[in-house]
Amino acid sequence: MQDQTFRPRRSVLYVPASNEKALAKVGSLNCDAIIFDLEDAVAPAEKAAARERLKQVFGTFQKGGAEKVIRINGLTTEWGADDLAAARACRPDAILLPKVATPRDIHDADEVLDEEDADLRIWAMIETPRAMLNLGPIAELGRDRAARLSCFVVGTNDLAKETGIAVTNDRRFLAPHLAHIVMAARAGGLDVLDGPLNDFSNATVFEDQCRQAAQMGFDGKTLIHPSQIDAANKAFAPPPEALEEARAVVATFALPENAGKGVISFNGRMVERLHLSQAERLIARAATITERQS
Template identity: 55%
Template sequence: MADFYFSNTVRPRRSLLSVPAINLRALAKLKALDCDGVIFDLEDSVAPDVKDEARGNLLTFFKETPLAGRETIIRINPTSTNVGQRDLKAALECAPSAILLPKVEQPSHIQDVAELLAEADAPETVKIWAMIETPKGVLNAAAIAESSHTQAARLGAFVVGLNDLRKETRVPAEARRTYLVPWLMQIVLAARAYGLDVIDSVSNDFRDLDAFAAECEQGRAMGFDGKMLIHPAQIDAANRAFAPADEALEEAREIIAAFAKPESVGLNVINSNGRMIERLHVSQAERLVAMAEIIDQRKAEKE
């Protein structure tokens, strides 16, 4: 696979707040929130009889309220429906960071939308994200990532949807997600194999912030980049959990400094403070430091 299939762009995606496009009050609060991105929902959270109103809300919001420094993602209905086609047309007028497709189960679901974006002459900056939220989606996650992750396909990230997956598999909701972990790890592995970011599912009880924080820590340990949120109260815990840890940052800076020494030039493995470190760890360290710098810069701009 050619290297250009993989994105080297560093973006914090610790906290992606999902907001129903019909909810004007929630939209009005977004500018003051510290989430890394917003998922504007035109799908499940918008009733059929107010879809047009929700699209209009988005067009007005994007025209009047730029969210500087944060990603904007619009979740649409399936483009195999007339509703989804109208959603996509409105979404492209907004020119978001990404279009989020629901219930992606096979590569053609990505490819079909990529063709629609090409026909509409959508900017290359508009990416496609895929909700993996059905048994077929989990089983085909690697195929979706492999066959769709090309320049033309625009695929940039997977987002896990556990509510639908639980419903279809009949796995009950429980605190540690014990019987869902194998599937979550399968999605993470598929995403990483083909250079995609991967976002953990929502946690439905936004009042229990201790349980939410524990789920964030579990998601970080499994390798997720961040979490999809349903309430602003969840932002701080997600930002803390998925931010680079102080100890990891210190180690990353040590690795970068060690390989920058003149005596390390041309070496693929060095001894640093009694540890053998490979050059491949440098790119990981640089990414971690870059992520921390972006987060610190955004924090400084808000103060």
Template identity: 45%
Template sequence: MYRPRRSVLFLPASNPRAIEKARSLACDVVVLDLEDAVAPEAKREARIAAVEAARAGGFGGRELVVRANGLDTAWGADDLAALADAPVDAVLVPKVSRAEEVARARAAVAKPVWAMIETCRALLALREIVEAGPAALVAGTNDLSKEMRCRPGADRAPLVPLLAQIIVAARAAGLAAIDGVSNAIDDPAAVEREAMQGLQLGFDGKSLIHPSQIDPANRVFTPSADEVAWAETVAAAFALPENAGRGAIRVEGRMVELLHLEEARRVLAVAGSKLG
């Protein structure tokens, strides 16, 4: 079943007010962060708060993910242990650089693991990483830019080839792919432009760091009325009894195959997303 992930909002697990507010926001995914957004002295309390928030529920149809600390840090192993029995939809592992890190996390939590691709080493090991079985790849553009010492600018030109590599790896393994964050908090137009670039590259949605970025991301990654209408037409045509079992049919003068049906179902899943 396809899950819409147009807007993936990161917020510090140590901030109870932010967590409570997230329960009513229009984002598709809430990521309770134990890593970058939490100071070292608050790591343990944030871990406890994340688990308690997950058990309290109230996130409606939003997917709930927790970003653990890196597995090579003093907190990573304890994070995974605490999240093993927590009612979260997935665990996001930062700074994944090797397939072994994905395998270790999957074994520890026995639930879907998302991998953040934000190091140069990870880009060189993408094939092995996706073969280790993550459920999604998340581009960590800020850390990647820092490690590369590049200057992305508004067009993110130095990162575009690498973002395309992440997309190719994710699609080859049938994984979700989430674009990196925009650092523009008070400029919705800038967020929208960056989200549109991500959409054109092939991402499913965008990582966000502030509630003000949700609406621009949702606008961009929500299919247009024309796209929805065509998807409905394709799905209805394949559902006709005379087309049962056929791999290719004619729809409104076009040749349509099963791959188009798969895309139509994805479009309808995103367009029909209801959060509550």
């Protein structure tokens, strides 16, 4: 759950499992997480070879570094069972399930896993109208550690395709649905990642979308090109001015005259202990990001 086990997920890069050149570069990238994709990015005729290639690549990884996630095909497809078996053999940090529509989709994957997979988490793609209608029950699985669910990943492309919502650069029509996903994720104690921008060469729009997503409460953004990593890392990191104020709030509460107080005066406004908790969490997250970068 997000507040208990924070891991930076500011920049989460999709890498096709069939792309040898891209796979060879992942160790040098400064993203927080990598999604090795066996689903949309891999043609049907290439899926078996992509699975074997992933097993070889994962065998070369050292512990630590970017979080490693494998997106499989849905378990109801002809590739799903083989994908899940291959993903388990790779020992990633998480398995990303596409087109999750109901809690049953999470349970079906969890039932295949056993005690040897104790550290394996499940991430869920939210990308269909059914998923949107079932967000509450799906997110509630985040409160059940046995269900393994730890993160929502928004599939904005599929969501737009399935609903007919126009995707403009400012995402004015999509924004209410994105906010709904964030709210559900927080209710379930889950992290939540914004969908990608397909026009990866448009740095201005990408920065705007990152800023918008950060303000909406997203933890990070999924990316389709390494050139987007630095902008995402910056947008979803605690702003320096916010971090400076957080440290000041903590220091003010620590003053002897404020010992035991529930509310104090800070820079001309009233600040409660809930703001102290927020400040402490922000400082801790900034420290984790700094440690990750070093």
